[in-house]
Amino acid sequence: MTPPFDPRDHHPEATVAHFVAQGIDPGAVRRFLAAWFPRASDANLLDPRAPREPDDPFLPGGWASRRRFPRRLLEGLDQLPRLKLESIQVSPRDRFEKLLFRTNDGLPVETVLIPLHKENAVSLCVSSQSGCPMACAFCATARLSRRRNLAAWEIVDQILQARARVELQGRRVTGCVFMGMGEPFLNYDRVMTAAEILRSPIGLAVNAKAITISTVGLVAEIDRFTREQRPYRLSISLGAADDATRAQLVPVAARTPLRELIAAARRHQHQRGGRINLSYVCIANLNTSETDARNLGRLLEGLPVRFNLIDVTDPTGRFHPPSPAQWNTFRDALRRHLPGQPIVRRYSGGADIQAACGTLAGTSSPPQPLDSD
């Protein structure tokens, strides 16, 4: 039997074309998608006490049919798979939240809810793979033994269920970073489909500038992203200031030399203008010396960047963040070697619930009941 058509697996315009080819009016498909995507993340779906009918958009005979959409659009919605939400953890320290999902083949997928300074606004940190083959030395995701790319629907379903949680709390999702488990550019097409659903006015209508795709540095895909003129922000994680140290920290990405990575960043900046977002995981006694700052200055000369510093979080204890004194010394050195470039310290929250950068490993101890807050 052919699986039902899943709007979460296709660019919204491809969904419109699919149904138009079956003789359905394009305006009706657009109205349906513009109503269904926000409805598919309705808070009722996460509340175990809420009745599923008549409001569940994944069930026939409920909300969607009352809105008198053509029947063909509703066929098979009740058979669409969902990620199973296994646990929700809330950090008592900074209110970051981590949702742990399980795929239908038993793999963990994690999504982090990042509270923003703006009142009631939340950004989502979404996974593009379960596990990750990039083997970054400081990253718990890399140590998961089973791994695969997520389907577009599995990426979108994280967003829908996380959005449901956020709305249940009276907050709203204003942005999204593809920076959870996995290297997004290893799953390029599906990540772009999910991003299109996020930003499309007939999807979830999130501002494209509030959607960030983060990469540890895949040059061919950065060039593709540039060539295709994708409207999202690009964030490149450098790892280190020289190729030898980078090979220790981000070994797979480091197969391409830093100068080639920065050349791709220059091409992107040349096409897009503005500043390139670079992130740099700071590790004591490894990549935060005066020499590292000088190498970065040489490497990035003439390239407008926003240089984001993130303290390493490594529950194994192998890597440590710089002490406050080391951090200040490195920041001052960067200011000298990257004159006029913004140097920003980024907070990587949720460390106490293993939700910080590099700590996502499908863990949920101790799990919280789904209906607690």
Ligand code: SF4
């Ligand atoms: S840091 Fe990112 S790219 Fe590197 S192993 Fe972890 S998830 Fe993959």
